[in-house]
Amino acid sequence: MAALNLKKQIGITAGVLAGAAAALVALNTDSLAARGGQQRSSVSAARSTPIAGTPVLVELFTSEGCSSCPPADDLLRELQSRQPVAGARIIALSEHVDYWNSLGWKDPYSSADYSARQSEYARAFKNDQVYTPQIVVDGRVEFVGSDRSAARAAIARAAKQEKVTVRLASRGDSFAVSVPKLPKGAGPSDVYAAVTEENLTSSVSRGENSGRRLTHTAVARQLVRIGAVDPGKPFEGTFRPGGARSRAVRNVVAFVQERGTRHILGVAETPSVASAG
DSSP states (O other), X not given: OHHHHHHHHHHHHHHHHTXXXXXXXXXXXXXXHHTTHHHHHHHHHHHHSOOOSEEEEEEEEEOTTOTTSHHHHHHHHHHHHHOOSTTEEEEEEEEEOSTTGGGTOOOTTXXXXXXXXXXXXXXXXXXXXOOSSEEEETTTEEEETTOHHHHHHHHXXXXXXXXXXXXXXXXXXXXXXXXXXXXXXXXXXXXXXXEEESSEEEEOOSSTTTTOEEEXXXXXXXXXXXXXXXXXXXXXXXXXXXXXXXXXXXXXEEEEEETTTOOEEEEEEOOOEEOOO
C-alpha cells in the first residue's frame, strides 16, 4: 500500500509539473463529455478515417479509483483523436487495473489480467512496483501517464523504429491476423488481439473520484494471446471477439510483442464499428 501511494504521489506531482496546458485540455474534455453525442460522433469519425504513419501502440494503465488518473485518460483521448505526432499513427489501449478496487470504488472496466500485464512490464523495466497512471509506448519506455511531453517524445522515437506489418482482416464474426517474418534480430514473439470500446462512462460514487463522471477511450474489454511467431517464420491466426459488452463503438487491435524484451514489433487496428450489443 505504501509503495502504491508513493508512486501515486509521484504521478500527481508529475501531472502538476505538466503545467497549465494539461489543465486546459482536461477542462475542454469535460466540456466535450457534457455534449455527449457530439463527442461520440467526432471520436468515431476520427477512428474510422485511415491515418498515415508508422503504427505505435500506446498503452495506459489506469483506474477509476485513482484521482490522478483522469488527466491521463484525457491525454490518451487527445493522442488518439488528434494524432499530434508527425509520422506516427497512434493506436491506443486503455487497460484498467484491479488493485485499486479495494480502496473504495470497484472499477467496472478493471481486470486482474491488465494488472498482471502491467506487472510484466514492471519486471521488464526493472521497476520494483507498479503505479497508476502509467503509459507504456511500444513496450519500450514507460512514464507517468499524464506527462504530455514525455508521451509525444516517446511516440516520435517509436515511429522511427523498424516495424513488422500486421494484417488484420474481417472474416464474418472473426478476424484473420497475419504476420510476415519478424525484423532481423528479433526473438520469439507472441501475437495478441484486443477488443476496445469507446465512449464508456461511469458516475463514480465512492473513492478518490467520488462525485465525478468519468469518460474513457479505447478501453480494453478483451485481450488474448492468439499464437506465437518464431524468427524466420510467418504467422497466420484467427481471433474471434467475445460478445459485445455495450452499445459503445468497438475496435479490434492486433499486435506482435517480443517475449523477452516486451517490445512491440508491429500493431494494427480495424476501423471503428458500432456495437450491436
